[in-house]
Amino acid sequence: MIINPDYPPHTADAVEVQSAAQSVGRRLLVLKAGNPQAIDLAFATLVERQAGALLVGGDPFLVGRSQQIVAMATRYAIPTIYDFRESVLAGGLMSYGSNLPNNYRQLGLYAGRILKGESAANLPIMHPALFDFAINLVTAKALGLEVPPSLVARADEVIE
Numbered sequence: 001m002i003i004n005p006d007y008p009p010h011t012a013d014a015v016e017v018q019s020a021a022q023s024v025g026r027r028l029l030v031l032k033a034g035n036p037q038a039i040d041l042a043f044a045t046l047v048e049r050q051a052g053a054l055l056v057g058g059d060p061f062l063v064g065r066s067q068q069i070v071a072m073a074t075r076y077a078i079p080t081i082y083d084f085r086e087s088v089l090a091g092g093l094m095s096y097g098s099n100l101p102n103n104y105r106q107l108g109l110y111a112g113r114i115l116k117g118e119s120a121a122n123l124p125i126m127h128p129a130l131f132d133f134a135i136n137l138v139t140a141k142a143l144g145l146e147v148p149p150s151l152v153a154r155a156d157e158v159i160e
Contacts, residue, residue: 001013001014001017001028001029001030001031001054001055001056001057002030002031002032002033002039002042002054002055002056002057002062002069003030003031003032003033003057003059003062004032004033004034004057004059004061004062005032005033005034006034006061007057007059007060007061009059010057010059013057014028014030017030017055018030029045029046029049029051031045031046033062034061036065036068039065039068039069039072040072043072043073043075043076043078046076046078047076047078051078052079053078053079053080053081054073054078054079054080054081055080055081056069056080056081056082056083056087057083058082058083058084058097063083063084063086063087066082066084066086066087066090066092067090069082069087069092070087070090070091070092071091073092073093074091074139074142077142077143079093079143079145080092080093080094081093081094081095081096082094082095082097083095083096083097083098084097084100084132085097085132085134085156085157088134088135088136088139088157088159089134089136089159091136091138091139092136092139093135093136093139093140093143093145094133094134094135094136095132095133095134096131096132096133096134097131097132098128098130098131098132099128099130099131099132102128102129102130103128106126110123110126132156132157133154133155133156133157134155134156134157134158134159135147135151135152135155135157135158135159136159137152137158137159137160138159138160139159
């Protein structure tokens, strides 16, 4: 897993992913990258450790560096999952994360309520309600992976 050490929610995310990995008998290596050079170093470590896959944290810095991460994952043939479908459109293997257009729609509704006089302190905390699962079968083929049809059937978007 690659995380941005400057993004506080990633610490909790890493703990949860570590717990999930242990529950299925897997080891998790958490790599920290808060700048472009650290991403390159993280991939060098992944290659050295012969990592079987990579999970990319979904903070603004790493999302903004998705082209670099997708390129490195492709170069070193590391199956990678991202938080947002845009990385899959750029050549990443798969993504699972909240639906950004819906999140922004909810944000707009909140802004409208505040502009009409409601107090932000009185608005309920909202969590994402819609999630997108995308798979890039072209990338899977390039990695020599066969994606089970049942997984493809669950995807919201499949790139062929």
